[in-house]
Amino acid sequence: MTTVLDRYFEIVNSADNGHSALEGLRDIFAENVLLMHSGEMVQGRDMAVDFHRGQAAKWKESKHHWTASVEGDGSIVGKWSQAGLDLRENGCSGSGNVSVSLDSNGLISRLHLSLTGGSDRARVLIAKHLEVWMIQDAAERAKAMEHIYTEDIKVMEPEDVFAGRHVINDYISVVQRQAPPLSGRVVSHFQNKEFIHWSWDFGFPGNRRALGSEVLHLNGDLIEKIVIFSAHSDVFTDGTR
Structure with a gap:
């Protein structure tokens, strides 16, 4: 059929x-x-x-x-x-x-x-990373995180640092509730040994837009540190702290 x-x-x-x-x-x-x-x-x-x-x-x-x-x-x-x-x-x-x-x-x-x-290992890892932030169920998300983040993963935003899968899992729930995106695009990506640099473009209700980039520090096929750069981070973090 x-x-x-x-x-x-x-x-x-x-x-x-x-x-x-x-x-x-x-x-x-x-x-x-x-x-x-x-x-x-x-x-x-x-x-x-x-x-x-x-x-x-x-x-x-x-x-x-x-x-x-x-x-x-x-x-x-x-x-x-x-x-x-x-x-x-x-x-x-x-x-x-x-x-x-x-x-x-x-x-x-x-x-x-x-x-x-x-064939593009960096793009696959970016996709798995982004997929985690799309999962609505916290328990399902925790399992997915085991396959892409190290246990002591750190997320470094311009004004905050979050460490550990459990802490970041809770933070993702808050972000999803406070600032759910309407669109998310990968603009570009490059890999240099154990580092991936990629740029993103997110759209939010009210015609708000956030542009930025991240550096992913790898440990094998797992991400152990995410460093976020953006002049628009308040668009998706406002009210989440």
């Missing part, structure tokens, strides 16, 4: 023949669709289509492969992978899990593609 998830990947694959094909996503996305893709997130049909245009523009050529199965509640889950050439004709790949929720009209209301592996 062909699912709406199959249709989604067929449309995304067709972007190699012209990004205008991505307009077909409008036929399967709900108006207020929530898209979470490799740690990034946007909400709304227009933003979701624009996001996919931006993704397609990063590849010279690529193809997705996937599996899809329908759950008892009507949601769809599966695995996905993507491989091809970037704009410099370097081989690139990524893979992860995918889940889809549908509205009463059978349109995608929530699409979540996690990035769990790929």
Whole structure:
């Protein structure tokens, strides 16, 4: 049986023949669709289509492969992978899990593609880091933190320092309650040995926007320190202290 998830990947694959094909996503996305893709997130049909245009523009050529199965509640889950050439004709790949929720009209209301592996190790680690901050359930989040943060992880904001998984888990709950973002984008990223520097762009209600960057200090495949730089940190930390 062909699912709406199959249709989604067929449309995304067709972007190699012209990004205008991505307009077909409008036929399967709900108006207020929530898209979470490799740690990034946007909400709304227009933003979701624009996001996919931006993704397609990063590849010279690529193809997705996937599996899809329908759950008892009507949601769809599966695995996905993507491989091809970037704009410099370097081989690139990524893979992860995918889940889809549908509205009463059978349109995608929530699409979540996690990035769990790929040729760009730094981007995978950034995705796992961002995924932690999206998880609403504290117990589920605590388990995810074990796979990306060291036990003594430190988060260093411009005015505060938080240390330890338990403390940071509690802080994430406060941030989610006080300043839930409407969008979150990875602008750029670079790795130098055990350090990753990446820039971000978050959007919030009331047309508020926060730009900044982070340095992630790695210990193997775990992050042991996060140093945050932003002139707009008050946008997402106001009321959380």
